[in-house]
Amino acid sequence: MHIALAFNQRAASEDVHLPAPGLLQMQQASSDIYAEWDDEATISAVAAALAEQHQVSLVNADLDAFEKLRHLQPDLVFNMSEGLYGASREAQIPALLEMLQLPYTGSDPLTLGLCLDKYRTKEILSYHQIATPAFAMIDKAEDLPEQLRFPLLVKPPLEGSSKGITDSSLVCNPAELQRELTRIRDNYGQQSLVEEFLSGREFTVALLGNGAQLQVLPIVEIDLTTLPAGANPIYSFEAKWLWDTESAPLQIFHCPAPLEPLLQRSIEELCRKAFHHLGCRDWSRIDVRLDSDGRPQIIEVNPLPGVLPRPEQNSCFPKAARAAGLSYPEMILTVVDAACRRLGLVENEHARRCLL
Numbered sequence: 001m002h003i004a005l006a007f008n009q010r011a012a013s014e015d016v017h018l019p020a021p022g023l024l025q026m027q028q029a030s031s032d033i034y035a036e037w038d039d040e041a042t043i044s045a046v047a048a049a050l051a052e053q054h055q056v057s058l059v060n061a062d063l064d065a066f067e068k069l070r071h072l073q074p075d076l077v078f079n080m081s082e083g084l085y086g087a088s089r090e091a092q093i094p095a096l097l098e099m100l101q102l103p104y105t106g107s108d109p110l111t112l113g114l115c116l117d118k119y120r121t122k123e124i125l126s127y128h129q130i131a132t133p134a135f136a137m138i139d140k141a142e143d144l145p146e147q148l149r150f151p152l153l154v155k156p157p158l159e160g161s162s163k164g165i166t167d168s169s170l171v172c173n174p175a176e177l178q179r180e181l182t183r184i185r186d187n188y189g190q191q192s193l194v195e196e197f198l199s200g201r202e203f204t205v206a207l208l209g210n211g212a213q214l215q216v217l218p219i220v221e222i223d224l225t226t227l228p229a230g231a232n233p234i235y236s237f238e239a240k241w242l243w244d245t246e247s248a249p250l251q252i253f254h255c256p257a258p259l260e261p262l263l264q265r266s267i268e269e270l271c272r273k274a275f276h277h278l279g280c281r282d283w284s285r286i287d288v289r290l291d292s293d294g295r296p297q298i299i300e301v302n303p304l305p306g307v308l309p310r311p312e313q314n315s316c317f318p319k320a321a322r323a324a325g326l327s328y329p330e331m332i333l334t335v336v337d338a339a340c341r342r343l344g345l346v347e348n349e350h351a352r353r354c355l356l
Contacts, residue, residue, distance in 0.1 A: 001345075003054045003336070004074035005047050006081045006093050006104075008061050010037035036082040036160045038306075043080075045309035049329035050078060050336070061093050070100055076339065077104035078332075080304065087158045088113040090304055105339040107303040111279040115301045118157040118193050121278065128277045131270065131297040133289075135195040139185065141178040148196055153234065154180035157193040160302065162237040164188055170197060170232040198297060200290025202235060203257055205271045206305065206320035207284050208331075209338045214275065216268045218323035220316045221257035226250050235287075246312050253314060255323045267296045274298050282338040285317050307332070 043058070050056045059068050061081035069077070077097055083089025091109035098109065107115070114120050125132045136145050137157065144152075151172045156164035164184055171177045177194070184192045202224060206217040224233040227250070228243055244250040259267070271286045278301055285305035288296045308315035309328050321331035339345075 001054045001075045002057065002072075003050050004057045004059045004069060004072055004077045004102075005043070005050060006059045006061050006065065006069075006077050006079050007043050007046075008037040008082050008084070009043055010039050036163070037084075038080060038082075041310075042308055045328060046078070046080065046307065046332055049332035052329050053333055054336070065093060066096050066100070069096065069102060074102065076336065076343075076345065077102055078336065079104045079106050080307070082160070082304065087117060090116050090160075103339070103343045103345065105282050105335050107279065107281045107284070111281070111303055115278060115280075115303050116158060116160060118155060118300060121301055122193075122195075124278060125274060125298055128273065130273050130277065131295065133195040133198055133291075133297055133299070135193060137191050138194055139181060139191050141174045141181060144174070144177065144194065148194065150177075151197040152177060152194050153197050154184065155193045155195070156184045156188040156190045158190055159188065162235065162240045165234070165236050167232050167234070167236045167238050169236065170234055197234075198289040198291045198299075199233075200292060200294060202290075202299075203267060203288045203296075204316045204320075205267060205286045205288060206317045207271060207275050207280070207286065208282075208321075208334055210281060210342050213338070213341070214272060215324075216271060217317075217320035218256035219259065219264065219267060220320055221254040221259075223252050223254055226252045244314055246310065249312050249314050253316065253319060255316075255319050263294070263296070270296050270298060274301055278303070281342060283317075283335050 047056050047058060057072055057074060059065055061083070079093055081093040083092045090112040094104060094112060095109040097104045114124065119137050122132050122135050134148055136148060138144060151170055154169050154171055154177065164187065169180055171180055181192045184190055202222040204220045204222065208215045208217060222235050224235065227239055244252060267288055270288065274286055275284055280303045283305065284301060284303045286301050287299040289299050290296055305317040306315055307318055309318065318328055318331060326334065
């Protein structure tokens with residue numbers, strides 16, 4: 001099969017540079033504008049995995065992508081493009097692919113656009129009575145609904161890769177809330193999503209497949225007690241990109257997470273419901289946190305998960321796949337197989353143990 005790999009590559013000169021650990025102020029948005037893009041090593045690793053079973057062409061998801069894809073006419077596009085501008089940036093390449101009538105892996109433009117918008121995601125979850133923290137979208141502290149109680153978590157609603165969620169995003173009073181609302185408005189030009197902070201354990205859940213064949217991979221726990229002294233108990237941008245480095249990785253993840261069977265089933269069922277009701281396809285990663293009573297709630301849904309290849313990079317989807325017995329190439333090829341089954345394309349004969 002001829003597969004085109006669609007990607008956005010972050011050059012070394014575009015790597016994110018942020019203040020040293022302990023500083024709470026975020027630099028201007030331009031400093032993290034490429035944080036969602038993949039580096040050369042990740043793109044090469046995905047291409048090599050695909051090449052174990054398929055012919056592969058690389059397509060940079062830039063302004064020339066439409067013509068490149070129209071010329072190539074691949075059998076399938078492996079989509080990992082994040083886009084750059086606009087609230088629907090992750091939907092741009094899939095929308096082009098639908099115009100060109102080219103099949104592709106992963107979710108459709110509607111789901112990608114909805115899930116990047118954290119506010120709309122939570123609206124849909126709430127409608128379907130899927131547990132998620134109480135929330136509101138506001139610009140000023142005085143507009144905070146009476147039913148929301150401190151402490152609160154303040155986020156830009158239209159960003160991924162923890163952009164804009166800093167150690168200072170957890171607020172305990174109106175003055176701190178207004179500080180964060182102003183920071184997000186100044187740096188990202190957005191209103192803020194404000195949600196009640198859940199004080200329990202945090203997990204991230206990788207899902208692979210579709211329909212009756214949807215598999216929940218071993219759950220990853222994010223052990224926030226391993227953060228630097230004085231840090232707030234949230235998986236912030238600093239925790240993800242500054243304090244946890246490849247040369248000195250935090251021992252922040254446990255996979256499989258140590259869970260009682262009933263809690264594990266509750267988390268898995270919650271994530272399956274979110275996956276289906278949001279229209280996710282082939283794969284997704286869903287973040288979950290427990291409330292003060294130990295009940296799981298959905299924090300965010302990511303239908304275009306990151307796949308950093310090296311174990312020391314602490315990328316959660318590959319970490320869950322390894323715990324399921326899948327190598328990195330097997331993980332990537334399983335996504336292809338899931339898409340092929342969904343699309344009715346000829347399936348690859350490569351056996352993936354998690355789907356047996």
